[in-house]
Amino acid sequence: MNRLVSLAVLLLAAPASAQTQTEMTISAGAAYAKADAAMTAQWKVTFARMKARDAADISRGGGFGYAAALLESQRAWLKFRDAQCVIEGGEVAGGSMQPMVIAACKADLTKQRTTQLHELEWRN
Template sequence: MIASLILPLLLQSAEPPVPSWNCEDPQVQQEMNWCAARDFEVADERLNAQWKETAAAMKARDESFVEYAGDDTREGYFESLLEAQRAWLRYRDAHCRLEGYYARGGSLEPLLVSTCKARLTRMRTDELRELVEDAA
């Protein structure tokens, strides 16, 4: 319980809380948990950067579509993207919480959750990138 309260504070810095920790070869559970959380944090930063690019591309598609839209009243590209992203975030968090339940209450649970979130976040970043590439 205390570790779950302290972990967010430790993640504010890219430096490990214990200088000997090495994410290339983590040796103890706390180190593994910290490294997995850091991996997710990096994946999330990349997702947020890609989100900005993809959102801008979808807004540009909306602007160029207006002249052809006629009486089309469906949601636009950006509105659909935003709806999908919100749903995806709910899915990712719930799915990864579920994966963590394999070690529910144990010291391995944070590792499972963070690893899952990092994996799904990298996949979503690729999906967002593909939307931009398809728009070009």
């Protein structure tokens, strides 16, 4: 099931308080802001862990480069997320749903990235 169909299902199940398109767009934006804050918090923890791993790894002459690789990965991921959500928003381009679809996409992908960052934190 594509994201647009998933979004339609979610909209049908939305609470009665989110009735107008503006309210639904604001709600999607708030969900994205919450997901982004959670990812930022996890990023700080995971990045600190990678820096510590680099500092502890003297066998490679100063560390493997976990922190640098994570930073590069995050920058690439941010570009991917934004571009992917533009594509998904294109399904309703020009319509009043477009900002909501983009925000919902960003929230979904950001939650997935938060999980990835958390998993990286605990790998050996």
